[in-house]
Amino acid sequence: MYIKKLKSLNELKELLPVLVCQQFKDESSLVVSNKDLIFSLNFLKHHIGCQYKMLTCISGVDLLGTQYRFCVSYELLSLTYNSRLRIKTFIDEVTFVTSAVSTFINANWWEREIWDLYGIYFDQHPDLRRILTDYGFEGHPMRKDFPLYGYVELRYDESKKRVVVEPLELTQEFRSFTFETPW
Numbered sequence: 001m002y003i004k005k006l007k008s009l010n011e012l013k014e015l016l017p018v019l020v021c022q023q024f025k026d027e028s029s030l031v032v033s034n035k036d037l038i039f040s041l042n043f044l045k046h047h048i049g050c051q052y053k054m055l056t057c058i059s060g061v062d063l064l065g066t067q068y069r070f071c072v073s074y075e076l077l078s079l080t081y082n083s084r085l086r087i088k089t090f091i092d093e094v095t096f097v098t099s100a101v102s103t104f105i106n107a108n109w110w111e112r113e114i115w116d117l118y119g120i121y122f123d124q125h126p127d128l129r130r131i132l133t134d135y136g137f138e139g140h141p142m143r144k145d146f147p148l149y150g151y152v153e154l155r156y157d158e159s160k161k162r163v164v165v166e167p168l169e170l171t172q173e174f175r176s177f178t179f180e181t182p183w
Contacts, residue, residue: 030087053079055107057074060072062144073086073088097120098124117141
């Protein structure tokens with residue numbers, strides 16, 4: 001039995017609630033609204049003409065200074081058709097993204113990493129907690145407005161024979177950078 005592969009992004013655009021289709025060389029991307037994300041991921045995984053059964057990566061992007069501050073990008077792979085597809089959704093600082101763990105079980109750690117580093121909340125996630133930073137860590141270090149020097153300093157105190165956490169004191173004046181000026 002011959003299975004027909006969906007040939008183009010235009011065919012996907014007719015079947016999915018896609019906002020924008022992007023094609024750059026051999027890379028295909030679809031931009032979907034946040035509310036249609038899980039539906040789109042489920043469709044792409046289970047449709048006989050797509051079969052994107054493997055989630056290879058989820059990435060977060062901080063777009064400081066834009067209307068939608070964050071982008072969450074899902075990289076999908078179809079082994080049946082040997083093709084890749086990127087699904088993007090854009091959100092602001094207060095909007096949450098519905099977790100994709102029910103569709104792709106391996107989304108678990110990637111969503112935890114994005115929440116830990118960017119502060120993007122994933123609703124209905126089974127175990128959303130820090131994964132790369134310490135549990136007492138304040139802030140989200142991959143945000144563009146996170147200070148490069150952090151908030152606290154860790155050092156080993158020889159007299160106390162342990163690691164000491166102290167508020168950070170800068171030896172030079174704080175500099176304010178705008179992200180629009182070139183270096």
